[in-house]
Amino acid sequence: MLRTALIGFPSSGKTALFQLMTNQHEAPKAGHGKLEAVVGVARVPDVRVDRLADLYKPKKTTPATVEFADLVGPGRTGAQALLDVAPYRNADALVHVIRAFRDPTVTHHADGINPATDAQAMEDELLLADLAVTEKRLDRINRDMKKGRTPELEREKALIIRCKDALENGLPLRGLSMTDDERKMLRGFQFLSAKPLLLVVNLDEADTALLADGARAAEVAGLTTFLSRAGTGVVAVCAKIELEIGQLDAADAQAFLADLGLAEPGVNRVIRTTYDLLGYISFLTAGEDECRAWSVPRGTHAQVAAGEIHSDIARGFIRAEVVRFEHLVARGSLGTCREHAEVRLEGKEYVVEDGDVINFRFAT
Ligand SMILES: Nc1nc2c(ncn2[C@@H]2O[C@H](COP(=O)(O)OP(=O)(O)O)[C@@H](O)[C@H]2O)c(=O)[nH]1
Ligand SMILES: [Mg+2]
The missing domain is CATH 1.10.150.300 (Obg-related GTPase Ych/YyaF, coiled-coil domain)
Incomplete structure (x- = not known):
């Protein structure tokens, strides 16, 4: 599983985001002077899994997942946590939550709100x-x-x-x-x-016009120089508004988002961008039991991908039966895809692509 760690200054919105992304609201009590992390799992939003589920009506639908770690307590979460706390040390990527919201009722570590200074300090x-x-x-x-x-x-x-x-x-x-x-x-x-870094700009409620455009939000926040480097990404969110949206039913939430010019909640973009930054792609499996997305690093061979599902499938690998998600959904069934020569038989060295729907043939 992909592991990420939320870093940043106190009261930047890390825990708020963590709870939104993982739906885990039970924060354990802070330990006695010991740094401790809480770990939660976020589902990677992927409409393709839902579309496959429409076709197959499976018993179970399973998205890909990303793990997030958040430090318990109000302390600053920087290099020390990354060296001292296991879920931080093992993180594949870092998510730096940067405060851009002004709210004077929430204490701040410095005199003024300055995202560029915080990014540089971290x-x-x-x-x-x-x-x-x-x-x-x-x-x-x-x-x-x-x-x-x-x-x-x-x-x-x-x-x-x-x-x-x-x-x-x-x-x-x-x-x-x-x-x-x-x-x-x-x-x-x-x-x-060396770890990939995602900057999450936690915007003020008054600046929601910037929500839809992370690059512009980063520019306003003075973060452009950080983004010129490889392995660095940015997403703009407003945790306060996301929390409000989370209270609404699905239709009202959609309407609220549409008013803001957004297709989906900011937390979805955080999860997805993290996944992209790590160079991961999803392949899919579909059937009456389960429709599912699986994560593998870009460039993974079919046999290794099979091992994600089960080591037996990798060991007994014969062929991968591959169809593009778009083809399968357009035709409505694997049989029709076959008639149109859209189903390929690939060997173990085949490089799996994002959106491949794969049926592994294997000997037991
Ligand atoms: N006004 C405003 N308050 C926020 C926002 N995000 C978080 N907060 C509040 O700031 C405080 C600190 O947030 P928290 O997530 O605990 O910060 P952490 O210390 O980084 O984990 C909480 O009271 C949050 O409700 C935001 O976008 N706008
Ligand atoms: Mg916190």
């Missing part, structure tokens, strides 16, 4: 934590080199120096271009600034 924290790791590693490498220089050590040293230089120049590692081998070499270090 970035600096991540960079400093990573810098400490590179320095420690370089010391170690230099010591090892005194015992004997190997090509592996030379290569690692060059890479770590490149990382250190970037960090010292204020550049997060997620923006560094690297080969797959280099990426693999760095994996064990769990660099914080």
Whole structure:
């Protein structure tokens, strides 16, 4: 499962968003001076699963999911939580909730509301934590080199120096271009600034005109420079309004959203953008028992994708029967798709694409 961690300054709206996304409203009591996280699961909104369910009338409909971690208590959630708290340390991506709402009744950590300052402060924290790791590693490498220089050590040293230089120049590692081998070499270090980062601008109720346009909201908030880097995304939400929408029945909620020029709630965009930022896609399975979306990294081969469902299916893999979601829905049945030669038989090396509906043939 994909794991993300909500980071940010106190009272930026992390817990409000967490509850909206995961529907988990029972916050456990803060532990005794110990940092603790609460973990919840968000469904990745995907109308394709619903359309398949219209066709197959399955017993069960299951969307893809993303896990979110939120820190218990009002403290600041930055690099320290990412180093100390397991669900944070293991996060595949970071979601930085940035306060742009003004509400004077909600205390703020600084004198004025300044999203760009907050974004920079959080970035600096991540960079400093990573810098400490590179320095420690370089010391170690230099010591090892005194015992004997190997090509592996030379290569690692060059890479770590490149990382250190970037960090010292204020550049997060997620923006560094690297080969797959280099990426693999760095994996064990769990660099914080190498994780994909989603900036969530929590807008003021008075600024809802910006909700539909994350890029524009980011510009107004002074966040444009952060977005020029690879692995960084932005979404604008207003947690207060989302909470209000959550109280409405479906029709009223839709009308409220339409008034704001939105097709769906902001939290859906947060979940979806996180998923995109991580480079994940969904393939689908459909049948009378279950219609379901499954997440795999872009570029995954059919046999590996089969293993997401069950290791037996991967082990006994024979063929993947693949049809595009659009074709299946347009034709109304797999049989009709077959008549129109829209069903392909693919081997284990086939690269699964977003929106493939797959039936795995396997030997038991
Ligand atoms: N006016 C306003 N208040 C908000 C908004 N989002 C969150 N809040 C309030 O700000 C306070 C802190 O929010 P919370 O989610 O607990 O922040 P956290 O410390 O980042 O977890 C709560 O009282 C929220 O109801 C918003 O968009 N507008
Ligand atoms: Mg909180």
